[in-house]
Amino acid sequence: MKNGEIYNNSRRSFFKIIAISLLVVPFLDACKEKVITLLIRLSGTNNILGHRLRVQNFPKPSKEITIPYLIVGGGISGLSAARQLTKKGITDFLLVELENHLGGNSSNGENKYSKYPLGAHYLPLPNLTDKALLQFLEEEKIILNYDANGFPNFDETQLAFAPEERLFYKNSWQEGLVPKTGNSVQEDQEFVRFFKLMDDFRAKKDSTGKFWFSIPLAESSTVNDVKMLDQYTMKEWLIKHDFTSRPLLDYIDYCCRDDFGLGIDYVSAYAGIHYFAARKQDASKDKKNTVLTWPEGNARLALHLKKYTKDTSLNNHLVYNVVITNNKVECLIYDALTKSSTRIVANKVIMATPQFVNQYVLKNRKEITAKFHYTPWLLATLVVNNLDDNSSFPLSWDNVIHGAKGLGYVYDQHQELQQMQTKKVITYYYSFSSGDLRKTRRKMYKNDQEYWRKMVFNDLKIAHPTIELVTESLDIHLLGHAMISPVPGFIFGEAKKTASVPIENKIYFAHTDLSGISIFEEAFHQGINAVNTMIHEAKLDS
Numbered sequence: 001m002k003n004g005e006i007y008n009n010s011r012r013s014f015f016k017i018i019a020i021s022l023l024v025v026p027f028l029d030a031c032k033e034k035v036i037t038l039l040i041r042l043s044g045t046n047n048i049l050g051h052r053l054r055v056q057n058f059p060k061p062s063k064e065i066t067i068p069y070l071i072v073g074g075g076i077s078g079l080s081a082a083r084q085l086t087k088k089g090i091t092d093f094l095l096v097e098l099e100n101h102l103g104g105n106s107s108n109g110e111n112k113y114s115k116y117p118l119g120a121h122y123l124p125l126p127n128l129t130d131k132a133l134l135q136f137l138e139e140e141k142i143i144l145n146y147d148a149n150g151f152p153n154f155d156e157t158q159l160a161f162a163p164e165e166r167l168f169y170k171n172s173w174q175e176g177l178v179p180k181t182g183n184s185v186q187e188d189q190e191f192v193r194f195f196k197l198m199d200d201f202r203a204k205k206d207s208t209g210k211f212w213f214s215i216p217l218a219e220s221s222t223v224n225d226v227k228m229l230d231q232y233t234m235k236e237w238l239i240k241h242d243f244t245s246r247p248l249l250d251y252i253d254y255c256c257r258d259d260f261g262l263g264i265d266y267v268s269a270y271a272g273i274h275y276f277a278a279r280k281q282d283a284s285k286d287k288k289n290t291v292l293t294w295p296e297g298n299a300r301l302a303l304h305l306k307k308y309t310k311d312t313s314l315n316n317h318l319v320y321n322v323v324i325t326n327n328k329v330e331c332l333i334y335d336a337l338t339k340s341s342t343r344i345v346a347n348k349v350i351m352a353t354p355q356f357v358n359q360y361v362l363k364n365r366k367e368i369t370a371k372f373h374y375t376p377w378l379l380a381t382l383v384v385n386n387l388d389d390n391s392s393f394p395l396s397w398d399n400v401i402h403g404a405k406g407l408g409y410v411y412d413q414h415q416e417l418q419q420m421q422t423k424k425v426i427t428y429y430y431s432f433s434s435g436d437l438r439k440t441r442r443k444m445y446k447n448d449q450e451y452w453r454k455m456v457f458n459d460l461k462i463a464h465p466t467i468e469l470v471t472e473s474l475d476i477h478l479l480g481h482a483m484i485s486p487v488p489g490f491i492f493g494e495a496k497k498t499a500s501v502p503i504e505n506k507i508y509f510a511h512t513d514l515s516g517i518s519i520f521e522e523a524f525h526q527g528i529n530a531v532n533t534m535i536h537e538a539k540l541d542s
Helices: 044-055 076-087 131-139 185-203 224-228 234-240 246-260 269-277 299-309 355-361 437-446 449-460 494-500 520-541
Strands: 019-021 025-028 035-038 061-072 093-096 108-110 115-117 122-124 143-146 152-154 165-169 172-175 291-293 317-325 328-335 340-351 374-384 398-401 409-411 424-431 471-484 507-509
Touching (some): 044 317, 044 355, 061 076, 076 093, 076 299, 076 520, 115 424, 131 143, 131 152, 246 424, 437 471, 449 471
Parallel strands (some): 340 507
Antiparallel strands (some): 019 471, 165 172, 409 424
16 A cells, blocks of 8 residues: 555565465345355465475475476565576576465456455555666566656556545545544644654665665665664654654554554564655656556566566475585475475575475574564455445545554556446455464464454444445455564564575575565565575686
């Protein structure tokens, strides 16, 4: 999500993984006149293989493959690594992926009315300094050309159409995500003061010319004043700077949950400020802060990257052991379809997998992994007959409900040129922000479909009291380890640094949890950097 006037409020990120989703269950609507069937697709492969990864009960390998390069993981980091290898003239690689599709959290579902996201659903306009990402967008005709002043001209059909966003606040919808009406003078003044501080942070540089906050995060300053912001929570920083307005605190808490999964009570001040200050709003001369989006979300970007893995990827394959032996990397892979194992021997391996997976695949990783915190998420896609809320501000791409437990919903058909839908499709987002994510995750898996049905509808009823009566279907998608969450001490901590170090110039790592912030740009650069490091070290060895 994003603030169309000032800041980018995103539900980005996410990183695929052990997801449960969807059971089929009939239920009576409030009028007791008809039965509505809730379709929830269950992705059993992840659950089954995830358990087997922990207990390691796999058959012995029955065949062997030798390949110069192996990429483990087909999310954005893995796909980006495949693209970078291809750009470097290296095509003799293999990519293996646990799921039956590539894309990770940049994946999508589809019903007869629309495609819809199963994770990250848009890309903010990139900083002009991010040349690698700009090049990718130009290659894929998302950027059409550049004007005389050097500003990119984006394909208008891929920019979010108006109206972009609205907020349900004090019983009415209003434009934008920052409340404009219904606040006291003091509350409005705190918003102005906060945004002025964020403007200052956006421009702030260290003595070497590095921005305090940048994307990718690796390009940011690491001076002590910056690192100190990682030592306490965003809420503590707000209190220290005398921000007490409830509407402002609610807004910033929403932004942090939206971007990191955790609210201001749990994320570091560095992460909270990064949310507002890292995007420089310099991709257009009018400083317009819009986004690129598609009905299927960032699955569109994953589709562009998938072409680099044509005939070089294996889906439904789980890597369950990786060791270095005889100057080679030996990987044991389980094929979920044939229920057989294969030994893959590679010269170099890029592990584009999260650390909570790597701890079961590589030796001596569990202590490091304990420092990584992953927030669970829920997505619910509804097909509704209508969303007539008698509002003076119309249905928008992004629709946020103040006071709700969730993060609102996106209108999946918003980008369609022909707005003549017989049904509307929306996707609701919910992050499980808590101080004990492991406990929250365990509890999440224990709840049944009826629990989730009630939770989703009760939240949406705040703005749409009759939504349950007009809903035809409800698809719920739960992600147990959806995204890395930057708690205090993590972004500049030793665990992240240690987990990023290549092993014997043979095994390299690429994932957003090694950045600390789960957004498309970080995943994209993780893949590029892993390949560049691997090639550079190979040259030094030779």
